[in-house]
Amino acid sequence: MKICSQIQSSNALNDISTMSLLPLPLTPIMHRHSDFEEVSRRLEISIRNGTHTAIGKNKIQKRTVTFEENRLEVEFRRLHDEFFKTNLAIALFLGLLLIICQFLIRPYNELSVIVYIGAGIYLVFATISLLITLGDRKGNPDWIVQAAKKLNRSQSQRHVVIFSAIFINTFIGRMENYSVECINNTLDFISLNSTPTSYPGTICETPQFLELYGLMVLLSCAAFLRFYHLLRLGTLTGITAVFSVMMMFTYRRLFFDWEARISGNSIENVPQMVINLLVMILLALTQFFEGRQNDWTTRMDYLRKIQVQTGLNLLILNIVFQAKREIADMEDLKKQTYMLLMNMLPEHVADHFLNRPPDSDDLYSKSYDQSSVIFASIPGFSKYFQKSEEIDGQGLECLRMLNEIISSIDELLNQERFHCIEKIKTIGATYMACAGLSPEAEIEDSVNNLCSTAHFALALKILVGQFNKRYEQSFAMRIGLAYGGPVIAGVIGSKKPQYDIWGKIVNLSSRMDTTGEEGKIQVEVKVPLQKKGFNFQERGETYVKGFKNKVRQINTYWLTGCSA
Incomplete structure (x- = not known):
């Protein structure tokens, strides 16, 4: 599935309860005491300790019983x-x-x-x-x-x-x-x-x-x-x-x-x-x-009122600041959650789960008439893993290499020309993707999705070649591509949701990979792509388990390039 390159707007995240899709809770609930109880407690301590009297000595003239600050005296007289x-x-x-x-x-x-x-x-x-x-x-x-x-x-x-x-x-x-x-x-x-x-x-x-x-x-x-x-x-x-x-x-x-x-x-x-x-x-x-005592008392009450009002203002400002900070943290959390969901689910599927009612338990599934499915694997990777395991005992070098290859493919999918292709999953050294699963791509010409998938397959060969040149390796990509339908897409699992697709065309694409050859792209469809300028080399009839009933052989072709 496509990696989210930009953090989407959080307006669609109306309900945090949908984060139950994630493995762990992300929003702990914290208990907070009443702020006004805290102010009352501090005032009581201040009065008991005589702090208010000390404030009066510093603010009120003893002889005339007037405020030292003319501003306070003027405000007091206007009360x-x-x-x-x-x-x-x-x-x-x-x-x-x-x-x-x-x-x-x-x-x-x-x-x-x-x-x-x-x-x-x-x-x-x-x-x-x-x-x-x-x-x-x-x-x-x-x-x-x-x-x-x-x-x-x-x-x-x-x-x-x-x-x-x-x-x-x-x-x-x-x-x-x-x-x-x-x-x-x-x-x-x-x-x-x-x-x-x-x-x-x-x-x-x-x-x-x-x-x-x-x-x-x-x-x-x-x-x-x-x-x-x-x-x-x-x-x-x-x-x-x-x-x-x-x-x-x-x-x-x-x-x-x-x-x-x-x-x-x-x-x-x-x-x-x-x-x-x-x-x-x-x-x-x-x-x-x-x-005189009454004048002193009323002025002290006024000072305490100002002190309380100032404390409340500071408290309100602090509450507002904390609220804004919590809102900002919540927005960041929503964005992070959205990004995590985008890494596990296609964008339109993630929006479906985030916008549904909190108490909804409906499963997500959708059928597509025409889709293009691609399987890309590295057959020689198992031997490389065994070799890496013999060297360091853990196969860390092998994992590092595989991670870089998969990450490079993910970055390739983020390009605009491949926006209609969604990453489905990886199985070992096999990368699975499909074009034509989003609502926008569904209404477009399905042949365009097929062409994008073919270009993606050619780009994978170039990517592996660049990787081999950079790290002095000899990996070869074996790719299988199939076109047709119908394809059923859905989400399975509750704690660890997994987006997957099923259908005859999915199995056929997998067979195109397993029956293919290293460094080549095997397809079972030729005419639509040939009209768009793609070049082919006919392979002939190929035995494909589970297809063509008794004969179980279909004509396949090697996709060699594109002249358009």
């Missing part, structure tokens, strides 16, 4: 704050509670215009803020949707909203808690009564409400989780300073008078005003350190 809507809603709710407290504690006739102004400002701000934060919902105007997108992408804009909410809550908590009229009335009442038993007005009797307002404003600052800790510190300092000034200077006398009324003009314990200030300062400091 979407998924809790911002909830935080803003809590701050607005605290502002609403402050307004309700103003209306509940202060008598209606003492409510001033500034209270209503503060409530109006709060309602406007709350409405706009909620619309913008919820702007990503369908049906909202475009300007609200665009504002919501900008707010989600910009930390500075979120800080503006945070400052506004805290400022409004501070304004509401501070607005005329104790009116000047109440202060004057209280002072006049105290001057007239050395030991007062009652005071005019609910507010004047309970100055500690001022502390509660301040605490609620501080809590509105604590509601925002993603509030940069240095800005939080400035905001907390401002709130504490405002309410400290109010308690220590603006309404200081009210606290002393209230304590005097409670303790009967003898102040032995720590003043309530000092306690209120300490509570507010402690709450502000607690919020500051909690905010």
